[in-house]
Amino acid sequence: DTGVSQNPRHKITKRGQNVTFRCDPISEHNRLYWYRQTLGQGPEFLTYFQNEAQLEKSRLLSDRFSAERPKGSFSTLEIQRTEQGDSAMYLCASSRGDRGLLWQETQYFGPGTRLLVL
Amino acid sequence: QQQVKQSPQSLIVQKGGISIINCAYENTAFDYFPWYQQFPGKGPALLIAIRPDVSEKKEGRFTISFNKSAKQFSLHIMDSQPGDSATYFCAASGSEKLVFGKGTKLTVNP
Numbered sequence: 303d304t305g306v307s308q309n310p311r312h313k314i315t316k317r318g319q320n321v322t323f324r325c326d327p328i329s330e331h332n333r334l335y336w337y338r339q340t341l342g343q344g345p346e347f348l349t350y351f352q353n354e355a356q357l358e359k360s361r362l363l364s365d366r367f368s369a370e371r372p373k374g375s376f377s378t379l380e381i382q383r384t385e386q387g388d389s390a391m392y393l394c395a396s397s398r399g400d401r402g403l404l405w406q407e408t409q410y411f412g413p414g415t416r417l418l419v420l
Numbered sequence: 421q422q423q424v425k426q427s428p429q430s431l432i433v434q435k436g437g438i439s440i441i442n443c444a445y446e447n448t449a450f451d452y453f454p455w456y457q458q459f460p461g462k463g464p465a466l467l468i469a470i471r472p473d474v475s476e477k478k479e480g481r482f483t484i485s486f487n488k489s490a491k492q493f494s495l496h497i498m499d500s501q502p503g504d505s506a507t508y509f510c511a512a513s514g515s516e517k518l519v520f521g522k523g524t525k526l527t528v529n530p
Contacts, residue, residue, distance in 0.1 A: 307464070333516065344426075344509045344520030345464065358516060393463055407452055409518060411463035 304328055306412035308394050314418045315384055322380045322413045327396030334377050335409060336369055337393040338362065345411075346392050351377060352399065384419045391416050422448055424512050426521025431438075434529050438441045439497040443510035445469045446491065450512040450519075455495045457485065467508075476479070500528045 307326045316393050323339070327334045332353050337345035341343035341408045363369075366384075371377040381388055395409040427445045433439050445453075451472055456464035470477045470493070472483045475507040479486045483496040497504055507525050 337518075344424075344523050345518070346513070347517035347519070349518050360517075393455070395463075407513070408454070408466050408469065411456075411465065413461075413463045418458070 305394055306394055306410055308392075308412040308415050310415060311322060311413060312416050312418075314420065315385075316420050317384060317386060319381045319384055320380065321417065322378055323392055323394075323417075325377045325379070325394030325412060327376070327394070328410055331396035331398055331410075332374065333397045333399040334371055335397075336377070336379055336396040337411075339391040339414070340389075340392055348379075373383045383418075384417075386390055386419045410414065423519045424510060424521045426510050426524060428524060429522070430525045430527070432527045432529065435502060437500050437503070437528075439500045439526055439528070440494060441508055441510070441526075442492065443495045443512075443521050444490075444492045445512050445519075447512070447519075448491070448512060449514035452513040453484070453486065453493050454511050454513075454518070455482075456509045456511060456520075458509065460529050464509060497526075500526075502528045502530050504528050519526065 309324045309372040336348040339345040347361050349369050351371040366382045369379045387397040395411045395412045397409045434490045447467035455467045457467050458464045468479045468482045472488045481498045486493045505528050507523045509523045
């Protein structure tokens with residue numbers, strides 16, 4: 303299967319703990335995105351990478367959040383000192399990146415990591 | 421600040437009927453408009469997408485209608501089936517990030 307994979311699928315943690323999620327994009331996709339989705343809402347953009355460079359961060363991404371994409375392959379999203387408001391589904395997506403052709407812009411989403419902060 | 425407004429919030433149709441979901445946007449810089457389908461516990465999956473240089477695009481039972489002057493676009497699902505029961509999101513992009521609507525929960529009764 304060459305789709306986007308995310309681990310873990312579920313994470314329960316206590317308030318104040320740190321958590322880290324991993325995303326493996328589709329091979330050869332040079333863009334990788336992180337979104338957050340809360341119940342009853344559409345996904346909200348957090349940040350994206352072009353290869354290993356983090357090019358844009360949303361205001362939603364507070365200083366407790368950090369994302370990396372070493373070597374332009376997989377990415378990790380870390381949340382430090384978790385708060386109950388961080389409970390959400392964290393979605394990763396990847397795309398080929400070129401905006402010239404419609405199919406190249408398609409963002410393919412992984413299954414998400416559902417975080418519950420107690 | 422909601423840049424893409426989606427309606428209705430929920431929709432119930434009978435099998436074989438037409439499902440219609442509408443979206444409106446504000447940012448004229450948006451130039452890419454995809455629709456995603458999401459089943460419970462899964463990530464969103466692309467259904468169909470359009471650019472504003474065409475007014476309609478059809479793929480199988482799914483059609484996007486686009487009205488650039490009104491800044492509106494809609495998804496039509498023809499011959500709706502129970503397997504189409506899911507949440508549908510419209511989205512828009514003018515750069516790299518997608519801006520999503522709040523979603524429409526579609527239920528197709530057998």
